[in-house]
Amino acid sequence: MRAWTLGLLLGLSVLGADAYAEQRLVSLNRCHDVWLAQWLPERFTLLTSDVHGGRLERIISLKPDYVLHNQFARKSLIEGLKRHHIATVMLPQPNSWQQWQSDLIELGKALAVETELRQWQVQQQQSLLQTSKQLPQQLMILMPNQYTWASDSWVASLLRQFERELLTPIGSGQIGQLSLETILNMDPNLLILEGFSQDYARANDWRWHSLVRTWIEQRKVHLVTGPIASCPATQAVKYVRAMGAAS
Structure with missing residues (x-):
């Protein structure tokens, strides 16, 4: 035994x-x-x-x-x-x-x-x-080619965990494209420009429209770089920190 x-x-x-x-x-x-x-x-x-x-x-x-x-x-x-x-x-x-x-x-x-x-x-x-405390209650995200995240996206879900709202007219589909008219009629507390670079790209031409430039200049703007935005889950802390940091 x-x-x-x-x-x-x-x-x-x-x-x-x-x-x-x-x-x-x-x-x-x-x-x-x-x-x-x-x-x-x-x-x-x-x-x-x-x-x-x-x-x-x-x-x-x-x-x-x-x-x-x-x-x-x-x-x-x-x-x-x-x-x-x-x-x-x-x-x-x-x-x-x-x-x-x-x-x-x-x-x-x-x-x-x-x-x-x-x-x-x-x-x-x-x-x-802790990092989300830097963010206002409401913010808007714009990406190249006038895209933004939808209400059912990862980003919207992430912000809701910390009682923050993603201002977006896109209800579903994860992501959607906005017209210039729609953009100009929105009034976010904070504008996040995500995934843009300093290099010229046709996807960024719309930003140089006179009305859009004025609209952006009238707002508080923060930047999220492409390397951070491309890993939104594993780098969620860096993503939110970039949202709350002045450019």
């Missing part, structure tokens, strides 16, 4: 050790590259997108235990990885704050990193709560 008990304990010890053995995680997304490095446990070796360049053969040669991707990854690449029996885990770009929380929980389970990821979630929530 004693020998059987000792054998069982040894077996459980081996299983526990395997669960925390070194693992190799490939990231297919630059947003995930930076984010994973912030909280991933030391038992993981993180292989970022610049290591493999999105090439199937290179990823296979790295012998990963997992490959993390979002919904925009090349379908042929994901299918190729699955044919080689490499575990793929999807963390989609969320459409709402609630989805982001749920997806993080599922990722924690998939990689057996529930504790570490939960700690990061709590830290993000606390930082957002």
Whole structure:
């Protein structure tokens, strides 16, 4: 009986050790590259997108235990990885704050990193709560080609968590394009220009319309750069901080 008990304990010890053995995680997304490095446990070796360049053969040669991707990854690449029996885990770009929380929980389970990821979630929530205090109760966002976020977008959902309102006439569809007339008839407390650069682009020509220039000059304007806007969930704290910071 004693020998059987000792054998069982040894077996459980081996299983526990395997669960925390070194693992190799490939990231297919630059947003995930930076984010994973912030909280991933030391038992993981993180292989970022610049290591493999999105090439199937290179990823296979790295012998990963997992490959993390979002919904925009090349379908042929994901299918190729699955044919080689490499575990793929999807963390989609969320459409709402609630989805982001749920997806993080599922990722924690998939990689057996529930504790570490939960700690990061709590830290993000606390930082957002403090950072959002810089924002007025209502704000408007404009992007190149006169686009703005809709009421059902990730950004609108994020702001609602902190009792802030996104001023938008687009009710659904995540994103929509505004006419110049619609823009000129809006009166936001704060105007956010998101994703613009100093380089010339036809997508920005509308900003130089005389009426639009006057309308912008009459408002408090903050800028959110493209690199921050392109990773809205993983960099949500930087995103909100940029909204509240004067340009």
